[in-house]
Amino acid sequence: MILNFEQLPDIQIKQLVGPTSQRVLHLAYHSKHVKNSSLFFSMKGENADGYQFIEEAIQKGAVGVFGSVHRCFQQLHDKYPHCTFIVVDDVRKTMANISKFYFQQADEKLKTIGVTGTNGKTTVAAYVRSLLTLLRLPTGSIGTTGIWSSHKKLTYQKSTPTTPESIDLHQIFHDLETFGDEAAVMEVSSIAIDQKRVEGILFDVAIHTNFSEEHLEYHKTMEHYKNCKMKLFEQAKTAVINVDDLMGKDLLQLFKNPMVTYSLNKNSNATLRADSISVEEKGTTFELHYNDNIYPVTVPVFGEYNIANVLSAIGTALLLNFHIEDILNVLPQLASPEGRFQVIEGPQNQKIILDYAHTPVALTRLLQEVKKLTYNRLIVMIAGIGIRDFNKMPKMASIIEGQVDEVVVTVDHPGFHNPNDIIDQVFTGFAHPNASNLHRAPTRREGVLKSLELGGANDVILLTSGCINGSQIVKGEYIPHSDEAIIESYYVAL
Ligand SMILES: CC(=O)N[C@H]1[C@@H](OP(=O)(O)OP(=O)(O)OC[C@H]2O[C@@H](n3ccc(=O)[nH]c3=O)[C@H](O)[C@@H]2O)O[C@H](CO)[C@@H](O)[C@@H]1O[C@H](C)C(=O)N[C@@H](C)C(=O)N[C@H](CCC(=O)O)C(=O)O
Numbered sequence: 001m002i003l004n005f006e007q008l009p010d011i012q013i014k015q016l017v018g019p020t021s022q023r024v025l026h027l028a029y030h031s032k033h034v035k036n037s038s039l040f041f042s043m044k045g046e047n048a049d050g051y052q053f054i055e056e057a058i059q060k061g062a063v064g065v066f067g068s069v070h071r072c073f074q075q076l077h078d079k080y081p082h083c084t085f086i087v088v089d090d091v092r093k094t095m096a097n098i099s100k101f102y103f104q105q106a107d108e109k110l111k112t113i114g115v116t117g118t119n120g121k122t123t124v125a126a127y128v129r130s131l132l133t134l135l136r137l138p139t140g141s142i143g144t145t146g147i148w149s150s151h152k153k154l155t156y157q158k159s160t161p162t163t164p165e166s167i168d169l170h171q172i173f174h175d176l177e178t179f180g181d182e183a184a185v186m187e188v189s190s191i192a193i194d195q196k197r198v199e200g201i202l203f204d205v206a207i208h209t210n211f212s213e214e215h216l217e218y219h220k221t222m223e224h225y226k227n228c229k230m231k232l233f234e235q236a237k238t239a240v241i242n243v244d245d246l247m248g249k250d251l252l253q254l255f256k257n258p259m260v261t262y263s264l265n266k267n268s269n270a271t272l273r274a275d276s277i278s279v280e281e282k283g284t285t286f287e288l289h290y291n292d293n294i295y296p297v298t299v300p301v302f303g304e305y306n307i308a309n310v311l312s313a314i315g316t317a318l319l320l321n322f323h324i325e326d327i328l329n330v331l332p333q334l335a336s337p338e339g340r341f342q343v344i345e346g347p348q349n350q351k352i353i354l355d356y357a358h359t360p361v362a363l364t365r366l367l368q369e370v371k372k373l374t375y376n377r378l379i380v381m382i383a384g385i386g387i388r389d390f391n392k393m394p395k396m397a398s399i400i401e402g403q404v405d406e407v408v409v410t411v412d413h414p415g416f417h418n419p420n421d422i423i424d425q426v427f428t429g430f431a432h433p434n435a436s437n438l439h440r441a442p443t444r445r446e447g448v449l450k451s452l453e454l455g456g457a458n459d460v461i462l463l464t465s466g467c468i469n470g471s472q473i474v475k476g477e478y479i480p481h482s483d484e485a486i487i488e489s490y491y492v493a494l
């Protein structure tokens with residue numbers, strides 16, 4: 001594509017040195033990804049300043065470089081006159097706008113749905129993808145469990161755990177549209193909003209799940225975390241809002257476009273309310289209150305909070321003009337995401353449950369739901385996550401203490417930390433750290449094996465927290481890991 005930099009929409013150029021147009025075949029924010037005829041966006045990060053990599057990028061074929069400070073652009077131009085150097089106020093915002101333009105505004109050719117909230121984004125995105133596709137609106141999804149078209153999981157080198165960088169995001173929208181999908185649902189993390197990854201997208205629907213403590217290692221204050229999440233609703237045509245949650249109440253005041261509200265309290269005045277929730281062998285039944293009608297519903301999902309997640313998916317379909325009767329007809333076929341209340345049947349009537357609960361609120365609610373099952377003993381593995389806020393770790397310990405028969409404390413994604421320091425930090429949350437039912441396992445693999453060893457007939461073994469992109473992040477490397485593979489080989493070897 002030939003790009004004339006002075007004619008790009010939504011880009012405020014402060015200074016341009018070099019040719020005003022270039023033939024561009026690729027966009028990159030990391031010098032290692034630069035190819036021939038690339039545009040390189042140099043940004044200051046936590047560990048490095050993108051300026052350091054400009055020469056490397058040019059040597060690898062960059063023909064245009066964006067940055068936010070004038071320093072050295074004239075000098076670089078003298079050395080590389082074929083290359084264009086452009087100064088803008090906000091490189092991340094510019095990168096998002098150029099990505100959208102480069103991939104031909106593919107987001108606008110799809111119905112776009114953004115999901116934000118502390119817990120439930122992955123689950124809601126999976127429900128929305130499944131529900132809309134069942135309603136014959138082929139829908140892809142983008143989030144922690146990967147990139148999915150309406151048909152299957154796609155293979156991408158993911159740039160981030162949850163919400164891709166803007167360049168990757170617009171490439172994915174473009175690909176989904178090319179594959180024939182008509183809608184895309186994506187998880188929008190607070191960090192992504194802060195880093196302008198979704199800048200310039202006007203979502204057809206923004207969904208709010210709930211708000212509680214998380215990501216303080218990045219945001220530092222709860223206020224900053226919440227403000228980032230709230231910003232998603234400034235770029236949404238319609239919204240689905242959980243009125244059982246405090247942030248939902250704030251959104252009700254601020255959001256002025258059409259909305260559907262939802263609640264698990266039948267006495268609330270939410271648009272969608274669930275009542276008489278009852279767990280059955282194959283799923284959950286409940287009564288749906290909508291428009292003065294009461295509908296009996298059966299869905300193949302477990303956990304009361306997942307009924308809230310189902311309501312948010314129903315709300316999305318309503319905002320996209322589907323009829324409630326059509327929605328209810330397909331709900332029994334709703335598909336769930338992997339690793340969220342995923343039940344594996346073991347020998348001797350054992351149940352192994354994989355669940356990504358990794359915040360204090362998620363762990364509390366998960367325990368409530370698991371305790372509704374019938375079992376002999378309950379064995380739970382919790383993890384300290386090395387790449388997250390250390391203050392969260394003791395809270396996970398105090399939630400589990402005294403609640404279950406055995407607790408295995410392990411480590412997810414140690415990053416650059418010593419795994420034993422992470423376990424020690426989790427243990428500071430136990431009132432009785434020497435109790436004989438507390439076990440230490442410095443790797444997730446050892447944690448899974450220890451939990452299985454502790455299991456007997458009719459026990460439930462609950463493995464919480466989990467992998468990012470099928471991996472454990474250790475010293476900056478993504479090391480492949482699969483709980484399922486470990487479980488399978490453990491039972492085969494018995
Ligand atoms: C902590 C954080 O915000 N990290 C993001 C940040 O990286 P950074 O600040 O460490 O970057 P840096 O290493 O200092 O480098 C600065 C710049 O130089 C570039 N560079 C660096 C080295 C080099 O050799 N060449 C080069 O060009 C980098 O691409 C970057 O643009 O800027 C990068 C470029 O935009 C992001 O990709 C990166 O996200 C990383 C992958 C990440 O893991 N982010 C996590 C925290 C994240 O975004 N998580 C959320 C929520 C997950 C959840 O749901 O819980 C998500 O949406 O995934």
Ligand SMILES: Nc1ncnc2c1ncn2[C@@H]1O[C@H](COP(=O)(O)OP(=O)(O)OP(=O)(O)O)[C@@H](O)[C@H]1O
Binds near residue numbers: 339357
């Ligand atoms: N609506 C909800 N309220 C509270 N807890 C929930 C809710 N939905 C899911 N959870 C719990 O949170 C865990 C993580 O769910 P999910 O992966 O959907 O959240 P997420 O927001 O995508 O988190 P992440 O982006 O970190 O993956 C689930 O396994 C479950 O234990």
